[in-house]
Amino acid sequence: MFEAVVTLCLAAALETCRPVLLPGYEAAGRDACVAALAARPPDGGGAAGGLVAQGEPTCRPAGPALALSEAAPGLWVHRGVLAEPDRANGADVANLAVIVGTRSVAVIDTGGARAVGEALWRAVRAQTDLPVSHVILTHMHPDHLFGAAPFVEAGAQVVAHEALARALADRQANYLESFARLIGPDALIGTAAPAVDVAVAETATIDLGDRELDLRAWPPAHTGNDLTAFDRASGTLIAGDLVFDRHVPALDGSLRGWQAVLGEMRQMPAARVVPGHGGPVLPWPQGGADTARYLDVLAGDTRAAIAEGARLGAAVDGIARSERDRWELFEAFNARNATVAFTELEWE
Incomplete structure:
Protein backbone atom coordinates (compact mmCIF):
# COMPACT_ATOMS: atom_id res chain seq x y z
CA MET A 1 0.00 0.00 0.00
CA PHE A 2 1.21 3.49 -0.88
CA GLU A 3 0.20 6.84 0.59
CA ALA A 4 0.76 10.52 -0.17
CA VAL A 5 2.84 12.68 2.13
CA VAL A 6 4.22 16.18 2.17
CA THR A 7 7.18 17.27 4.29
CA LEU A 8 6.21 20.22 6.45
CA CYS A 9 8.67 22.37 8.37
CA LEU A 10 8.24 25.01 11.03
CA ALA A 11 8.48 28.41 9.39
CA ALA A 12 10.42 29.69 12.38
CA ALA A 13 12.86 26.73 12.33
CA LEU A 14 13.16 25.28 8.83
CA GLU A 15 15.33 22.41 10.03
CA THR A 16 12.44 21.11 12.14
CA CYS A 17 10.34 19.03 9.74
CA ARG A 18 8.07 15.99 9.54
CA PRO A 19 6.51 14.05 6.63
CA VAL A 20 2.77 14.56 7.04
CA LEU A 21 0.19 12.12 5.69
CA LEU A 22 -2.32 13.43 3.15
CA PRO A 23 -5.37 11.23 3.70
CA GLY A 24 -7.43 9.90 0.84
CA TYR A 25 -4.67 9.08 -1.67
CA GLU A 26 -4.03 5.50 -0.57
CA ALA A 27 -3.45 3.05 -3.41
CA ALA A 28 -2.12 -0.47 -3.92
CA GLY A 29 0.77 0.81 -6.04
CA ARG A 30 2.88 3.92 -6.39
CA ASP A 31 1.61 4.75 -9.89
CA ALA A 32 -2.01 4.78 -8.73
CA CYS A 33 -1.11 7.03 -5.78
CA VAL A 34 0.76 9.44 -8.09
CA ALA A 35 -2.22 9.46 -10.47
CA ALA A 36 -4.57 10.30 -7.58
CA LEU A 37 -2.35 13.23 -6.57
CA ALA A 38 -2.32 14.52 -10.14
CA ALA A 39 -6.10 14.20 -10.49
CA ARG A 40 -6.82 15.89 -7.16
CA PRO A 41 -3.89 18.08 -6.05
CA PRO A 42 -3.91 18.83 -2.32
CA ASP A 43 -4.94 22.37 -1.48
CA GLY A 44 -1.72 24.23 -0.70
CA GLY A 45 0.29 21.02 -0.57
CA GLY A 46 -0.66 20.50 3.07
CA ALA A 47 1.01 23.67 4.39
CA ALA A 48 -0.79 25.59 7.11
CA GLY A 49 -0.22 28.58 9.37
CA GLY A 50 3.29 28.55 10.82
CA LEU A 51 4.38 25.75 8.46
CA VAL A 52 6.01 25.61 5.05
CA ALA A 53 6.10 22.71 2.62
CA GLN A 54 9.52 21.35 1.66
CA GLY A 55 8.98 20.20 -1.89
CA GLU A 56 5.87 18.78 -3.50
CA PRO A 57 3.65 15.97 -2.19
CA THR A 58 5.03 12.53 -3.02
CA CYS A 59 3.97 8.91 -2.73
CA ARG A 60 5.74 6.38 -0.54
CA PRO A 61 5.02 3.01 1.11
CA ALA A 62 2.46 3.40 3.89
CA GLY A 63 3.82 4.26 7.31
CA PRO A 64 3.07 2.45 10.58
CA ALA A 65 -0.52 1.87 11.69
CA LEU A 66 -1.79 1.74 15.25
CA ALA A 67 -2.47 -1.69 16.66
CA LEU A 68 -6.19 -2.44 16.96
CA ASP A 290 -11.98 1.09 40.78
CA THR A 291 -12.68 4.59 39.51
CA ALA A 292 -15.67 4.91 41.84
CA ARG A 293 -13.66 3.69 44.83
CA TYR A 294 -10.85 6.14 44.18
CA LEU A 295 -13.29 9.04 43.91
CA ASP A 296 -15.01 7.98 47.13
CA VAL A 297 -11.67 7.85 48.98
CA LEU A 298 -10.67 11.20 47.49
CA ALA A 299 -13.94 12.74 48.68
CA GLY A 300 -13.83 11.11 52.13
CA ASP A 301 -10.24 12.11 52.84
CA THR A 302 -10.83 15.63 51.59
CA ARG A 303 -13.89 16.12 53.78
CA ALA A 304 -11.98 14.74 56.78
CA ALA A 305 -9.12 17.18 56.19
CA ILE A 306 -11.54 20.09 55.88
CA ALA A 307 -13.34 19.06 59.06
CA GLU A 308 -10.01 19.00 60.91
CA GLY A 309 -9.35 22.57 59.81
CA ALA A 310 -6.36 21.65 57.63
CA ARG A 311 -5.16 24.15 55.08
CA LEU A 312 -5.00 23.11 51.45
CA GLY A 313 -1.19 23.00 51.21
CA ALA A 314 -0.87 20.78 54.25
CA ALA A 315 -3.78 18.52 53.36
CA VAL A 316 -2.91 17.65 49.76
CA ASP A 317 -0.10 15.17 50.47
CA GLY A 318 -2.26 13.02 52.74
CA ILE A 319 -5.47 12.91 50.72
CA ALA A 320 -6.11 9.53 49.04
CA ARG A 321 -2.62 8.21 49.93
CA SER A 322 -4.17 4.83 50.73
CA GLU A 323 -4.78 4.47 46.97
CA ARG A 324 -1.15 4.97 46.02
CA ASP A 325 -0.23 1.32 45.35
CA ARG A 326 -3.39 0.64 43.36
CA TRP A 327 -2.59 2.98 40.46
CA GLU A 328 0.09 3.94 37.99
CA LEU A 329 1.04 7.63 37.62
CA PHE A 330 -0.28 8.29 41.12
CA GLU A 331 2.37 10.90 41.97
CA ALA A 332 1.76 12.74 38.71
CA PHE A 333 -1.96 13.25 39.28
CA ASN A 334 -3.11 12.69 42.85
CA ALA A 335 -1.93 15.98 44.36
CA ARG A 336 -3.68 17.85 41.56
CA ASN A 337 -6.84 15.81 42.17
CA ALA A 338 -6.68 16.59 45.88
CA THR A 339 -6.34 20.30 45.15
CA VAL A 340 -9.40 20.30 42.88
CA ALA A 341 -11.38 18.22 45.39
CA PHE A 342 -10.44 20.46 48.32
CA THR A 343 -11.36 23.61 46.43
CA GLU A 344 -14.76 22.15 45.54
CA LEU A 345 -15.67 20.54 48.84
CA GLU A 346 -14.54 23.26 51.26
CA TRP A 347 -17.67 25.23 50.28
CA GLU A 348 -20.17 22.42 50.94
Missing part, protein backbone atom coordinates in the same frame (compact mmCIF):
# COMPACT_ATOMS: atom_id res chain seq x y z
CA SER A 69 -7.84 -5.28 18.84
CA GLU A 70 -11.37 -6.40 17.99
CA ALA A 71 -13.55 -5.90 21.06
CA ALA A 72 -16.73 -7.02 19.26
CA PRO A 73 -17.72 -7.57 15.63
CA GLY A 74 -17.11 -4.29 13.82
CA LEU A 75 -15.65 -2.57 16.88
CA TRP A 76 -11.88 -2.17 17.27
CA VAL A 77 -9.98 -0.59 20.13
CA HIS A 78 -6.48 0.82 20.40
CA ARG A 79 -4.88 0.82 23.85
CA GLY A 80 -2.74 3.84 24.56
CA VAL A 81 0.47 3.63 26.58
CA LEU A 82 0.06 4.05 30.34
CA ALA A 83 2.33 7.07 30.60
CA GLU A 84 2.36 10.81 30.32
CA PRO A 85 3.00 12.11 26.78
CA ASP A 86 6.70 12.18 25.89
CA ARG A 87 9.04 11.82 22.92
CA ALA A 88 9.10 8.04 23.21
CA ASN A 89 5.33 7.55 22.96
CA GLY A 90 4.56 10.59 20.79
CA ALA A 91 1.38 11.27 22.82
CA ASP A 92 -0.12 7.87 22.01
CA VAL A 93 -1.43 7.54 25.57
CA ALA A 94 -5.23 7.38 25.26
CA ASN A 95 -7.56 4.58 24.23
CA LEU A 96 -9.22 5.04 20.83
CA ALA A 97 -12.12 3.21 19.22
CA VAL A 98 -13.24 2.48 15.66
CA ILE A 99 -16.81 1.39 14.88
CA VAL A 100 -17.80 0.19 11.41
CA GLY A 101 -21.33 0.19 10.04
CA THR A 102 -22.55 -0.82 6.58
CA ARG A 103 -22.37 2.75 5.27
CA SER A 104 -19.59 4.51 7.18
CA VAL A 105 -17.16 4.51 10.10
CA ALA A 106 -16.91 6.47 13.35
CA VAL A 107 -13.71 6.95 15.29
CA ILE A 108 -13.96 7.83 18.95
CA ASP A 109 -11.00 9.94 20.09
CA THR A 110 -7.93 10.30 17.91
CA GLY A 111 -4.82 10.51 20.08
CA GLY A 112 -2.54 13.30 21.21
CA ALA A 113 -0.91 14.45 17.94
CA ARG A 114 -1.56 14.43 14.23
CA ALA A 115 1.00 11.63 13.84
CA VAL A 116 -1.12 9.43 16.11
CA GLY A 117 -4.20 10.30 14.07
CA GLU A 118 -2.33 9.39 10.89
CA ALA A 119 -1.45 5.98 12.32
CA LEU A 120 -5.10 5.53 13.34
CA TRP A 121 -6.18 6.49 9.81
CA ARG A 122 -3.95 3.75 8.39
CA ALA A 123 -5.37 1.25 10.89
CA VAL A 124 -8.92 2.13 9.80
CA ARG A 125 -8.02 1.82 6.13
CA ALA A 126 -6.57 -1.63 6.84
CA GLN A 127 -10.00 -2.71 8.12
CA THR A 128 -12.38 -1.05 5.64
CA ASP A 129 -12.65 1.22 2.61
CA LEU A 130 -15.84 2.83 3.96
CA PRO A 131 -15.62 6.59 4.59
CA VAL A 132 -15.02 7.87 8.10
CA SER A 133 -18.13 9.98 8.60
CA HIS A 134 -17.71 10.98 12.25
CA VAL A 135 -15.00 11.81 14.75
CA ILE A 136 -16.53 11.62 18.23
CA LEU A 137 -14.58 13.38 20.97
CA THR A 138 -15.16 12.24 24.54
CA HIS A 139 -13.77 15.41 26.16
CA MET A 140 -11.36 18.33 25.76
CA HIS A 141 -8.06 16.83 26.89
CA PRO A 142 -5.42 16.96 24.15
CA ASP A 143 -4.29 13.34 24.43
CA HIS A 144 -7.75 12.38 23.16
CA LEU A 145 -8.33 14.87 20.34
CA PHE A 146 -5.15 16.32 18.85
CA GLY A 147 -5.03 13.54 16.23
CA ALA A 148 -8.28 14.55 14.52
CA ALA A 149 -6.87 16.51 11.56
CA PRO A 150 -6.45 13.65 9.02
CA PHE A 151 -10.05 12.57 9.52
CA VAL A 152 -11.36 16.14 9.27
CA GLU A 153 -9.39 16.68 6.06
CA ALA A 154 -10.96 13.50 4.68
CA GLY A 155 -14.47 14.87 5.34
CA ALA A 156 -15.46 13.54 8.76
CA GLN A 157 -17.74 15.58 11.00
CA VAL A 158 -16.48 16.31 14.51
CA VAL A 159 -19.04 15.54 17.21
CA ALA A 160 -18.60 16.62 20.84
CA HIS A 161 -20.29 17.90 23.98
CA GLU A 162 -21.78 21.36 23.47
CA ALA A 163 -19.34 22.81 26.04
CA LEU A 164 -16.21 21.40 24.42
CA ALA A 165 -15.63 24.06 21.76
CA ARG A 166 -15.51 26.94 24.24
CA ALA A 167 -13.41 25.00 26.74
CA LEU A 168 -10.94 23.99 24.05
CA ALA A 169 -10.73 27.50 22.63
CA ASP A 170 -9.72 28.75 26.09
CA ARG A 171 -7.03 26.08 26.50
CA GLN A 172 -5.74 25.03 23.08
CA ALA A 173 -2.79 27.44 22.98
CA ASN A 174 -1.56 26.17 26.35
CA TYR A 175 -2.18 22.57 25.31
CA LEU A 176 -0.17 22.97 22.10
CA GLU A 177 2.68 24.71 23.92
CA SER A 178 2.76 22.02 26.59
CA PHE A 179 2.71 19.14 24.09
CA ALA A 180 5.46 20.75 22.01
CA ARG A 181 7.65 20.59 25.12
CA LEU A 182 6.58 17.06 26.01
CA ILE A 183 6.83 15.27 22.66
CA GLY A 184 8.95 17.75 20.70
CA PRO A 185 7.96 20.43 18.18
CA ASP A 186 8.81 18.17 15.24
CA ALA A 187 6.44 15.44 16.44
CA LEU A 188 3.66 18.01 16.82
CA ILE A 189 3.90 19.38 13.26
CA GLY A 190 0.50 19.42 11.59
CA THR A 191 -1.35 19.11 14.89
CA ALA A 192 -4.29 21.44 15.47
CA ALA A 193 -7.30 21.57 17.75
CA PRO A 194 -10.37 20.44 15.77
CA ALA A 195 -13.46 22.58 15.26
CA VAL A 196 -16.74 21.04 16.41
CA ASP A 197 -19.34 20.47 13.70
CA VAL A 198 -22.05 18.81 15.79
CA ALA A 199 -22.53 19.93 19.40
CA VAL A 200 -24.47 17.53 21.63
CA ALA A 201 -26.49 19.22 24.37
CA GLU A 202 -28.12 16.13 25.89
CA THR A 203 -28.37 13.08 23.64
CA ALA A 204 -27.93 12.25 19.97
CA THR A 205 -27.86 9.17 17.75
CA ILE A 206 -25.51 8.49 14.86
CA ASP A 207 -26.43 5.87 12.26
CA LEU A 208 -23.44 4.34 10.50
CA GLY A 209 -25.66 2.04 8.47
CA ASP A 210 -27.34 -0.79 10.40
CA ARG A 211 -25.33 0.37 13.42
CA GLU A 212 -26.47 3.11 15.77
CA LEU A 213 -24.42 4.91 18.38
CA ASP A 214 -26.18 6.64 21.25
CA LEU A 215 -24.31 9.71 22.44
CA ARG A 216 -24.84 11.34 25.80
CA ALA A 217 -23.48 14.65 27.06
CA TRP A 218 -22.95 14.60 30.81
CA PRO A 219 -22.93 17.39 33.41
CA PRO A 220 -19.49 18.35 34.81
CA ALA A 221 -17.62 15.26 35.99
CA HIS A 222 -14.12 14.29 34.83
CA THR A 223 -14.25 17.57 32.86
CA GLY A 224 -17.00 20.01 32.06
CA ASN A 225 -17.60 18.41 28.64
CA ASP A 226 -17.66 14.61 28.95
CA LEU A 227 -19.45 12.63 26.24
CA THR A 228 -20.02 8.87 26.03
CA ALA A 229 -20.94 6.67 23.07
CA PHE A 230 -22.96 3.46 23.40
CA ASP A 231 -22.76 0.97 20.53
CA ARG A 232 -26.13 -0.76 20.53
CA ALA A 233 -25.00 -3.60 18.27
CA SER A 234 -22.31 -4.84 20.65
CA GLY A 235 -23.55 -3.45 23.97
CA THR A 236 -20.28 -1.55 24.36
CA LEU A 237 -19.96 1.75 26.21
CA ILE A 238 -17.05 3.95 25.12
CA ALA A 239 -16.64 6.03 28.26
CA GLY A 240 -13.63 8.21 27.62
CA ASP A 241 -12.04 9.35 30.86
CA LEU A 242 -15.19 8.91 32.91
CA VAL A 243 -13.68 5.46 33.54
CA PHE A 244 -9.99 4.79 34.23
CA ASP A 245 -8.19 1.46 34.59
CA ARG A 246 -4.70 1.21 36.16
CA HIS A 247 -3.97 4.86 35.26
CA VAL A 248 -5.02 6.93 38.30
CA PRO A 249 -8.14 9.03 37.56
CA ALA A 250 -7.52 12.67 36.72
CA LEU A 251 -10.00 15.23 38.06
CA ASP A 252 -10.49 18.35 35.95
CA GLY A 253 -14.17 19.02 36.56
CA SER A 254 -16.38 18.22 39.55
CA LEU A 255 -15.74 15.45 42.07
CA ARG A 256 -19.35 15.27 43.23
CA GLY A 257 -20.52 15.48 39.64
CA TRP A 258 -18.25 12.60 38.59
CA GLN A 259 -19.51 10.43 41.42
CA ALA A 260 -23.10 11.13 40.41
CA VAL A 261 -22.41 10.48 36.72
CA LEU A 262 -20.79 7.11 37.48
CA GLY A 263 -23.87 6.20 39.49
CA GLU A 264 -26.08 6.93 36.47
CA MET A 265 -23.74 5.14 34.09
CA ARG A 266 -23.97 1.95 36.15
CA GLN A 267 -27.64 1.75 35.12
CA MET A 268 -26.83 1.77 31.42
CA PRO A 269 -27.49 -1.55 29.63
CA ALA A 270 -23.88 -2.10 28.59
CA ALA A 271 -22.09 -5.45 28.66
CA ARG A 272 -18.61 -3.95 28.47
CA VAL A 273 -16.83 -0.61 28.66
CA VAL A 274 -13.83 0.92 26.93
CA PRO A 275 -12.12 3.18 29.49
CA GLY A 276 -10.13 6.23 28.50
CA HIS A 277 -6.91 4.59 29.72
CA GLY A 278 -6.00 1.01 30.59
CA GLY A 279 -8.23 -1.93 29.75
CA PRO A 280 -8.82 -1.60 26.87
CA VAL A 281 -12.09 -3.51 27.43
CA LEU A 282 -13.67 -4.23 30.82
CA PRO A 283 -16.95 -5.82 31.92
CA TRP A 284 -19.65 -3.34 32.88
CA PRO A 285 -20.55 -2.15 35.48
CA GLN A 286 -17.69 -3.93 37.28
CA GLY A 287 -15.18 -2.05 35.15
CA GLY A 288 -16.08 1.23 36.81
CA ALA A 289 -15.61 0.01 40.39
